Protein backbone atom coordinates (compact mmCIF):
# COMPACT_ATOMS: atom_id res chain seq x y z
CA UNK A 1 0.00 0.00 0.00
CA UNK A 2 1.47 3.34 -0.99
CA UNK A 3 1.15 6.46 1.13
CA UNK A 4 -1.34 7.76 -1.38
CA UNK A 5 -3.91 5.22 -0.22
CA UNK A 6 -7.08 6.89 1.06
CA UNK A 7 -7.13 5.18 4.45
CA UNK A 8 -3.66 6.23 5.59
CA UNK A 9 -3.86 9.02 8.14
CA UNK A 10 -0.80 10.91 9.26
CA UNK A 11 -0.57 13.83 11.64
CA UNK A 12 -4.33 14.25 11.64
CA UNK A 13 -4.50 14.50 7.85
CA UNK A 14 -5.80 11.94 5.47
CA UNK A 15 -3.23 11.23 2.82
CA UNK A 16 -4.10 10.80 -0.78
CA UNK A 17 -5.30 14.38 -0.94
CA UNK A 18 -3.98 16.70 -3.59
CA UNK A 19 -0.22 17.16 -3.52
CA UNK A 20 -0.70 20.81 -2.63
CA UNK A 21 -1.92 19.70 0.76
CA UNK A 22 0.79 17.17 1.40
CA UNK A 23 3.54 19.78 1.51
CA UNK A 24 2.16 21.42 4.61
CA UNK A 25 3.10 18.44 6.73
CA UNK A 26 6.26 18.95 8.75
CA UNK A 27 7.16 15.31 8.37
CA UNK A 28 6.22 13.55 5.22
CA UNK A 29 4.81 10.15 6.11
CA UNK A 30 7.14 7.21 6.37
CA UNK A 31 6.98 4.81 3.48
CA UNK A 32 7.38 1.10 4.16
CA UNK A 33 11.14 1.08 3.38
CA UNK A 34 12.01 4.07 5.54
CA UNK A 35 13.21 1.99 8.50
CA UNK A 36 15.96 0.45 6.39
CA UNK A 37 17.26 3.92 5.53
CA UNK A 38 17.24 4.97 9.16
CA UNK A 39 19.25 1.90 10.05
CA UNK A 40 21.96 2.98 7.60
CA UNK A 41 21.93 6.54 8.85
CA UNK A 42 22.55 5.40 12.42
CA UNK A 43 25.17 2.84 11.44
CA UNK A 44 27.92 2.74 14.03
CA UNK A 45 26.65 5.65 16.12
CA UNK A 46 26.69 5.09 19.87
CA UNK A 47 23.41 4.90 21.78
CA UNK A 48 24.00 8.48 23.03
CA UNK A 49 24.64 9.75 19.53
CA UNK A 50 21.46 8.10 18.26
CA UNK A 51 19.55 9.71 21.10
CA UNK A 52 21.00 13.12 20.19
CA UNK A 53 19.95 12.57 16.57
CA UNK A 54 16.40 11.63 17.56
CA UNK A 55 16.09 14.54 19.99
CA UNK A 56 17.46 17.18 17.60
CA UNK A 57 15.37 15.84 14.73
CA UNK A 58 12.20 15.96 16.78
CA UNK A 59 13.03 19.44 18.05
CA UNK A 60 13.85 20.81 14.59
CA UNK A 61 10.75 19.34 12.98
CA UNK A 62 8.46 20.60 15.71
CA UNK A 63 9.98 23.94 16.71
CA UNK A 64 11.81 25.17 13.60
CA UNK A 65 10.25 23.67 10.48
CA UNK A 66 6.75 25.19 10.70
CA UNK A 67 8.25 28.72 10.59
CA UNK A 68 11.08 28.56 8.03
CA UNK A 69 9.14 29.54 4.91
CA UNK A 70 7.55 32.47 6.72
CA UNK A 71 10.90 33.91 7.80
CA UNK A 72 12.20 33.50 4.25
CA UNK A 73 9.12 35.20 2.75
CA UNK A 74 9.41 38.05 5.25
CA UNK A 75 13.21 38.23 4.79
CA UNK A 76 13.41 38.19 8.56
CA UNK A 77 16.33 36.82 10.56
CA UNK A 78 15.02 33.93 12.71
CA UNK A 79 16.01 35.40 16.10
CA UNK A 80 13.06 33.72 17.82
CA UNK A 81 13.97 30.30 16.41
CA UNK A 82 17.62 30.69 17.36
CA UNK A 83 16.53 31.55 20.92
CA UNK A 84 15.17 28.00 21.20
CA UNK A 85 18.64 26.47 20.80
CA UNK A 86 20.42 27.33 24.10
CA UNK A 87 17.96 25.57 26.44
CA UNK A 88 18.55 22.42 24.35
CA UNK A 89 22.33 22.79 24.74
CA UNK A 90 22.59 23.30 20.99
CA UNK A 91 24.49 26.59 20.96
CA UNK A 92 27.71 25.18 22.38
CA UNK A 93 28.25 21.59 21.19
CA UNK A 94 31.98 22.29 20.68
CA UNK A 95 32.35 24.30 23.89
CA UNK A 96 33.47 22.43 27.04
CA UNK A 97 31.15 22.29 30.03
CA UNK A 98 33.41 24.50 32.13
CA UNK A 99 32.47 27.37 29.80
CA UNK A 100 28.78 26.45 29.82
CA UNK A 101 28.89 24.39 26.64
CA UNK A 102 27.66 20.87 25.93
CA UNK A 103 30.67 19.32 24.18
CA UNK A 104 30.72 15.53 24.20
CA UNK A 105 32.52 14.61 20.97
CA UNK A 106 33.08 15.98 17.48
CA UNK A 107 30.93 13.36 15.76
CA UNK A 108 27.96 14.33 17.96
CA UNK A 109 28.53 17.94 16.92
CA UNK A 110 28.33 16.77 13.30
CA UNK A 111 25.08 14.91 13.92
CA UNK A 112 23.61 18.08 15.48
CA UNK A 113 24.63 20.19 12.48
CA UNK A 114 23.25 17.53 10.13
CA UNK A 115 19.86 17.39 11.83
CA UNK A 116 19.47 21.16 12.14
CA UNK A 117 20.44 21.67 8.49
CA UNK A 118 17.95 19.01 7.42
CA UNK A 119 15.33 21.54 8.49
CA UNK A 120 16.91 24.99 8.28
CA UNK A 121 20.09 26.36 6.69
CA UNK A 122 20.23 29.49 8.88
CA UNK A 123 19.74 27.85 12.27
CA UNK A 124 22.38 25.24 11.38
CA UNK A 125 24.69 28.00 10.17
CA UNK A 126 24.40 29.88 13.47
CA UNK A 127 25.59 26.78 15.33
CA UNK A 128 28.30 25.92 12.83
CA UNK A 129 29.80 29.44 12.53
CA UNK A 130 29.72 29.96 16.31
CA UNK A 131 31.30 26.62 17.12
CA UNK A 132 33.60 25.75 14.20
CA UNK A 133 34.93 29.18 13.33
CA UNK A 134 34.66 31.17 16.56
CA UNK A 135 34.60 28.93 19.63
CA UNK A 136 37.11 26.41 18.26
CA UNK A 137 39.52 29.22 17.34
CA UNK A 138 39.15 30.86 20.75
CA UNK A 139 39.75 27.50 22.44
CA UNK A 140 42.86 26.83 20.34
CA UNK A 141 44.43 30.28 20.07
CA UNK A 142 42.64 32.48 22.61
CA UNK A 143 44.00 33.76 25.90
CA UNK A 144 42.35 32.73 29.13
CA UNK A 145 40.71 36.17 29.27
CA UNK A 146 39.32 35.78 25.75
CA UNK A 147 37.97 32.32 26.60
CA UNK A 148 36.36 33.57 29.82
CA UNK A 149 34.89 36.60 28.09
CA UNK A 150 33.37 34.97 25.02
CA UNK A 151 32.80 31.22 25.36
CA UNK A 152 30.08 31.33 28.07
CA UNK A 153 28.23 34.02 26.10
CA UNK A 154 28.36 31.96 22.91
CA UNK A 155 27.17 28.81 24.68
CA UNK A 156 24.30 30.62 26.38
CA UNK A 157 23.17 32.22 23.13
CA UNK A 158 23.70 35.71 24.56
CA UNK A 159 26.23 36.42 21.81
CA UNK A 160 25.78 35.34 18.20
CA UNK A 161 28.85 35.13 16.00
CA UNK A 162 29.90 36.13 12.54
CA UNK A 163 33.04 35.31 10.54
CA UNK A 164 34.34 38.11 8.33
CA UNK A 165 36.70 36.44 5.87
CA UNK A 166 35.59 36.95 2.26
CA UNK A 167 36.50 40.20 0.49
CA UNK A 168 35.09 41.73 -2.70
CA UNK A 169 38.30 40.72 -4.51
CA UNK A 170 37.79 37.04 -3.65
CA UNK A 171 37.06 34.51 -0.93
CA UNK A 172 39.13 31.57 -2.13
CA UNK A 173 42.55 33.20 -1.94
CA UNK A 174 42.48 34.16 1.73
CA UNK A 175 46.25 34.67 1.85
CA UNK A 176 45.78 37.70 -0.36
CA UNK A 177 43.71 39.89 1.95
CA UNK A 178 43.21 43.59 1.25
CA UNK A 179 41.74 44.50 4.63
CA UNK A 180 44.55 46.03 6.66
CA UNK A 181 45.32 46.14 10.38
CA UNK A 182 47.52 49.02 11.54
CA UNK A 183 49.16 49.12 14.96
CA UNK A 184 48.07 52.09 17.12
CA UNK A 185 48.24 52.96 20.80
CA UNK A 186 46.41 50.26 22.78
CA UNK A 187 45.34 48.21 19.80
CA UNK A 188 44.77 48.07 16.07
CA UNK A 189 42.80 49.93 13.41
CA UNK A 190 41.14 47.89 10.66
CA UNK A 191 40.27 49.22 7.21
CA UNK A 192 38.65 47.22 4.43
CA UNK A 193 35.49 45.50 3.26
CA UNK A 194 34.09 42.00 3.75
CA UNK A 195 31.20 40.57 1.72
CA UNK A 196 28.66 37.72 1.98
CA UNK A 197 28.84 37.88 5.78
CA UNK A 198 26.23 35.65 7.44
CA UNK A 199 24.60 36.78 10.70
CA UNK A 200 26.62 40.05 10.76
CA UNK A 201 23.76 42.40 11.55
CA UNK A 202 22.71 40.22 14.50
CA UNK A 203 26.08 39.17 15.90
CA UNK A 204 27.79 40.38 19.06
CA UNK A 205 31.17 38.92 18.12
CA UNK A 206 33.12 39.04 14.85
CA UNK A 207 36.05 36.84 13.86
CA UNK A 208 37.93 39.06 11.40
CA UNK A 209 41.05 38.39 9.39
CA UNK A 210 43.13 41.34 8.19
CA UNK A 211 46.68 41.86 7.02
CA UNK A 212 49.39 43.69 8.93
CA UNK A 213 51.47 43.74 5.72
CA UNK A 214 49.80 42.85 2.43
CA UNK A 215 53.17 42.30 0.74
CA UNK A 216 53.77 39.36 3.08
CA UNK A 217 50.62 37.59 1.77
CA UNK A 218 49.57 34.79 4.16
CA UNK A 219 52.37 35.66 6.61
CA UNK A 220 50.70 39.03 7.16
CA UNK A 221 47.29 37.56 7.96
CA UNK A 222 46.20 38.36 11.51
CA UNK A 223 43.08 37.22 13.37
CA UNK A 224 40.93 39.46 15.55
CA UNK A 225 37.95 39.07 17.87
CA UNK A 226 35.89 42.19 17.55
CA UNK A 227 32.90 43.45 19.49
CA UNK A 228 30.72 45.13 16.83
CA UNK A 229 28.24 46.55 19.30
CA UNK A 230 30.75 47.73 21.90
CA UNK A 231 34.31 48.98 21.68
CA UNK A 232 34.55 48.50 17.86
CA UNK A 233 31.20 49.99 16.87
CA UNK A 234 32.78 53.20 15.60
CA UNK A 235 34.09 52.92 12.07
CA UNK A 236 32.00 49.85 11.38
CA UNK A 237 29.19 49.80 8.79
CA UNK A 238 26.98 46.78 8.22
CA UNK A 239 25.01 47.02 4.98
CA UNK A 240 22.72 44.63 3.16
CA UNK A 241 24.33 42.29 0.64
CA UNK A 242 21.93 41.56 -2.24
CA UNK A 243 21.18 37.83 -2.41
CA UNK A 244 18.80 35.79 -4.55
CA UNK A 245 18.42 33.21 -1.80
CA UNK A 246 18.63 32.94 1.98
CA UNK A 247 16.99 36.32 2.47
CA UNK A 248 16.21 35.31 6.04
CA UNK A 249 19.96 35.21 6.78
CA UNK A 250 20.26 38.97 6.04
CA UNK A 251 23.73 38.48 4.50
CA UNK A 252 25.82 41.62 4.89
CA UNK A 253 28.60 43.69 3.48
CA UNK A 254 30.77 44.80 6.40
CA UNK A 255 32.93 47.86 6.02
CA UNK A 256 35.73 48.78 8.44
CA UNK A 257 36.96 52.37 8.33
CA UNK A 258 39.76 52.85 10.83
CA UNK A 259 37.78 50.60 13.12
CA UNK A 260 39.49 50.24 16.51
CA UNK A 261 40.16 46.80 18.04
CA UNK A 262 41.85 46.89 21.46
CA UNK A 263 44.89 44.69 22.17
CA UNK A 264 42.61 42.21 23.96
CA UNK A 265 40.96 41.55 20.59
CA UNK A 266 44.09 40.17 18.94
CA UNK A 267 43.72 36.40 18.52
CA UNK A 268 47.13 34.73 18.51
CA UNK A 269 50.17 36.62 17.26
CA UNK A 270 50.40 39.45 14.73
CA UNK A 271 51.00 37.72 11.39
CA UNK A 272 50.01 34.38 12.93
CA UNK A 273 46.42 34.36 11.73
CA UNK A 274 46.76 32.05 8.75
CA UNK A 275 47.25 28.81 10.73
CA UNK A 276 44.39 29.87 13.07
CA UNK A 277 42.21 30.40 10.02
CA UNK A 278 43.33 27.06 8.56
CA UNK A 279 42.39 25.19 11.75
CA UNK A 280 39.06 27.02 11.93
CA UNK A 281 38.25 26.12 8.33
CA UNK A 282 39.26 22.51 8.94
CA UNK A 283 36.57 22.23 11.62
CA UNK A 284 34.28 24.45 9.55
CA UNK A 285 34.52 22.08 6.61
CA UNK A 286 33.46 19.22 8.87
CA UNK A 287 30.35 21.03 10.09
CA UNK A 288 29.44 22.35 6.64
CA UNK A 289 29.83 18.85 5.21
CA UNK A 290 27.55 17.57 8.00
CA UNK A 291 25.02 20.27 7.10
CA UNK A 292 25.20 19.15 3.47
CA UNK A 293 24.27 15.56 4.33
CA UNK A 294 21.35 16.91 6.36
CA UNK A 295 20.11 18.78 3.29
CA UNK A 296 20.75 15.78 1.03
CA UNK A 297 18.79 13.61 3.46
CA UNK A 298 15.91 16.08 3.51
CA UNK A 299 15.62 15.78 -0.28
CA UNK A 300 15.28 12.00 0.08
CA UNK A 301 12.75 12.39 2.89
CA UNK A 302 10.63 14.64 0.70
CA UNK A 303 11.04 12.86 -2.63
CA UNK A 304 10.37 9.28 -1.53
CA UNK A 305 6.85 9.82 -0.12
CA UNK A 306 6.03 12.09 -3.04
CA UNK A 307 7.11 9.40 -5.52
CA UNK A 308 5.00 6.86 -3.66
CA UNK A 309 1.96 9.06 -3.72
CA UNK A 310 1.98 10.95 -7.00
CA UNK A 311 0.34 9.04 -9.82
CA UNK A 312 0.81 9.07 -13.58
CA UNK A 313 -0.46 6.59 -16.14
CA UNK A 314 -2.53 4.93 -13.44
CA UNK A 315 0.29 4.07 -11.06
CA UNK A 316 2.54 5.80 -8.57
CA UNK A 317 5.53 7.46 -10.23
CA UNK A 318 7.75 5.54 -7.79
CA UNK A 319 7.02 2.46 -9.87
CA UNK A 320 8.78 3.94 -12.89
CA UNK A 321 12.38 2.86 -13.18
CA UNK A 322 13.64 6.32 -14.10
CA UNK A 323 12.23 7.71 -10.84
CA UNK A 324 13.66 4.72 -8.96
CA UNK A 325 17.06 5.43 -10.48
CA UNK A 326 16.98 8.96 -9.09
CA UNK A 327 15.98 7.72 -5.65
CA UNK A 328 18.73 5.09 -5.69
CA UNK A 329 21.31 7.72 -6.68
CA UNK A 330 20.12 10.12 -3.99
CA UNK A 331 20.42 7.48 -1.29
CA UNK A 332 23.83 6.20 -2.42
CA UNK A 333 25.45 9.62 -2.70
CA UNK A 334 24.08 10.65 0.69
CA UNK A 335 25.34 7.50 2.39
CA UNK A 336 28.73 7.80 0.69
CA UNK A 337 29.04 11.41 1.84
CA UNK A 338 27.85 10.53 5.34
CA UNK A 339 30.51 7.83 5.61
CA UNK A 340 33.22 10.38 4.75
CA UNK A 341 31.82 12.99 7.15
CA UNK A 342 31.47 10.57 10.07
CA UNK A 343 34.95 9.17 9.44
CA UNK A 344 36.30 12.72 9.59
CA UNK A 345 34.47 13.31 12.87
CA UNK A 346 35.95 10.13 14.29
CA UNK A 347 39.44 11.16 13.17
CA UNK A 348 39.01 14.42 15.04
CA UNK A 349 37.71 12.57 18.08
CA UNK A 350 40.80 10.35 17.91
CA UNK A 351 42.95 13.48 18.20
CA UNK A 352 44.01 14.12 14.60
CA UNK A 353 44.58 17.89 14.79
CA UNK A 354 44.48 18.73 11.08
CA UNK A 355 42.90 16.55 8.41
CA UNK A 356 42.91 18.78 5.34
CA UNK A 357 42.66 15.95 2.82
CA UNK A 358 39.79 14.20 4.58
CA UNK A 359 38.02 17.53 5.25
CA UNK A 360 38.21 18.41 1.57
CA UNK A 361 36.96 14.98 0.51
CA UNK A 362 34.04 15.14 2.94
CA UNK A 363 33.09 18.74 2.09
CA UNK A 364 33.36 18.22 -1.68
CA UNK A 365 31.38 14.98 -1.74
CA UNK A 366 28.70 16.14 0.69
CA UNK A 367 28.08 19.52 -0.95
CA UNK A 368 27.80 17.90 -4.36
CA UNK A 369 25.39 15.32 -2.92
CA UNK A 370 23.23 18.12 -1.48
CA UNK A 371 23.03 19.92 -4.83
CA UNK A 372 22.45 16.78 -6.92
CA UNK A 373 19.81 15.50 -4.49
CA UNK A 374 17.98 18.82 -4.64
CA UNK A 375 17.98 18.64 -8.45
CA UNK A 376 16.67 15.06 -8.40
CA UNK A 377 14.06 15.87 -5.76
CA UNK A 378 12.81 18.79 -7.85
CA UNK A 379 12.61 16.56 -10.93
CA UNK A 380 10.62 13.96 -9.01
CA UNK A 381 8.20 16.69 -7.92
CA UNK A 382 7.72 17.79 -11.53
CA UNK A 383 6.47 21.38 -11.82
CA UNK A 384 5.57 21.40 -8.12
CA UNK A 385 9.29 21.25 -7.44
CA UNK A 386 9.48 24.92 -8.33
CA UNK A 387 6.28 25.93 -6.55
CA UNK A 388 6.74 27.93 -3.36
CA UNK A 389 4.31 25.48 -1.77
CA UNK A 390 7.03 22.82 -1.77
CA UNK A 391 10.33 22.85 0.04
CA UNK A 392 12.57 21.19 -2.54
CA UNK A 393 12.94 24.25 -4.80
CA UNK A 394 14.22 26.37 -1.89
CA UNK A 395 16.69 23.63 -0.98
CA UNK A 396 18.46 23.85 -4.34
CA UNK A 397 19.91 27.36 -4.02
CA UNK A 398 20.57 26.83 -0.33
CA UNK A 399 22.50 23.64 -1.12
CA UNK A 400 24.38 25.40 -3.92
CA UNK A 401 25.59 28.03 -1.46
CA UNK A 402 27.28 25.25 0.51
CA UNK A 403 29.46 24.52 -2.52
CA UNK A 404 31.14 27.90 -1.87
CA UNK A 405 31.25 28.30 1.91
CA UNK A 406 34.36 26.94 3.68
CA UNK A 407 36.11 26.41 0.36
CA UNK A 408 34.66 25.98 -3.10
CA UNK A 409 34.48 22.59 -4.83
CA UNK A 410 37.33 23.66 -7.10
CA UNK A 411 39.53 24.46 -4.10
CA UNK A 412 38.81 21.07 -2.52
CA UNK A 413 39.59 19.24 -5.77
CA UNK A 414 42.86 21.18 -5.90
CA UNK A 415 43.71 20.19 -2.30
CA UNK A 416 42.87 16.52 -2.92
CA UNK A 417 44.79 16.28 -6.19
CA UNK A 418 47.80 18.26 -4.98
CA UNK A 419 48.03 16.05 -1.90
CA UNK A 420 47.91 12.94 -4.09
CA UNK A 421 50.58 14.37 -6.40
CA UNK A 422 52.87 15.27 -3.50
CA UNK A 423 52.55 18.97 -4.31
CA UNK A 424 51.05 19.77 -0.91
CA UNK A 425 51.80 18.55 2.61
CA UNK A 426 48.97 17.30 4.83
Ligand SMILES: Cc1cc2nc3c(=O)[nH]c(=O)nc-3n(C[C@H](O)[C@H](O)[C@H](O)COP(=O)(O)OP(=O)(O)OC[C@H]3O[C@@H](n4cnc5c(N)ncnc54)[C@H](O)[C@@H]3O)c2cc1C
Pocket residue numbers: 162163164165166167168169170171172173195196197198199246251401404405406407408409410411414
Ligand atom coordinates in the same frame (compact mmCIF):
# COMPACT_ATOMS: atom_id res chain seq x y z
C1 LIG B 1 25.14 31.95 1.33
C2 LIG B 1 26.55 32.32 1.54
C3 LIG B 1 27.00 32.61 2.83
C4 LIG B 1 28.32 32.99 3.03
N1 LIG B 1 28.72 33.32 4.30
C5 LIG B 1 29.98 33.80 4.49
C6 LIG B 1 30.41 34.25 5.79
O1 LIG B 1 29.66 34.18 6.76
N2 LIG B 1 31.65 34.75 5.92
C7 LIG B 1 32.52 34.85 4.87
O2 LIG B 1 33.63 35.31 5.07
N3 LIG B 1 32.15 34.42 3.62
C8 LIG B 1 30.91 33.92 3.42
N4 LIG B 1 30.52 33.50 2.16
C9 LIG B 1 31.44 33.66 1.05
C10 LIG B 1 32.08 32.36 0.57
O3 LIG B 1 32.95 31.87 1.54
C11 LIG B 1 32.77 32.69 -0.77
O4 LIG B 1 31.75 32.87 -1.73
C12 LIG B 1 33.74 31.62 -1.19
O5 LIG B 1 34.84 31.59 -0.33
C13 LIG B 1 34.25 31.88 -2.63
O6 LIG B 1 34.73 33.16 -2.77
P1 LIG B 1 34.21 34.07 -3.99
O7 LIG B 1 32.74 33.99 -4.03
O8 LIG B 1 34.84 35.40 -3.86
O9 LIG B 1 34.75 33.34 -5.28
P2 LIG B 1 36.21 33.46 -5.91
O10 LIG B 1 37.24 33.22 -4.88
O11 LIG B 1 36.29 34.72 -6.69
O12 LIG B 1 36.20 32.23 -6.93
C14 LIG B 1 35.42 32.29 -8.13
C15 LIG B 1 35.51 30.92 -8.82
O13 LIG B 1 36.88 30.65 -9.15
C16 LIG B 1 37.24 29.40 -8.61
N5 LIG B 1 38.66 29.39 -8.22
C17 LIG B 1 39.29 30.26 -7.40
N6 LIG B 1 40.58 29.89 -7.23
C18 LIG B 1 40.75 28.76 -7.95
C19 LIG B 1 41.83 27.87 -8.20
N7 LIG B 1 43.03 28.08 -7.64
N8 LIG B 1 41.64 26.81 -9.01
C20 LIG B 1 40.43 26.57 -9.58
N9 LIG B 1 39.36 27.37 -9.39
C21 LIG B 1 39.52 28.44 -8.60
C22 LIG B 1 36.35 29.20 -7.40
O14 LIG B 1 36.25 27.85 -7.03
C23 LIG B 1 35.03 29.78 -7.93
O15 LIG B 1 34.39 28.81 -8.70
C24 LIG B 1 29.22 33.09 1.94
C25 LIG B 1 28.77 32.78 0.64
C26 LIG B 1 27.46 32.40 0.43
C27 LIG B 1 27.01 32.10 -0.97
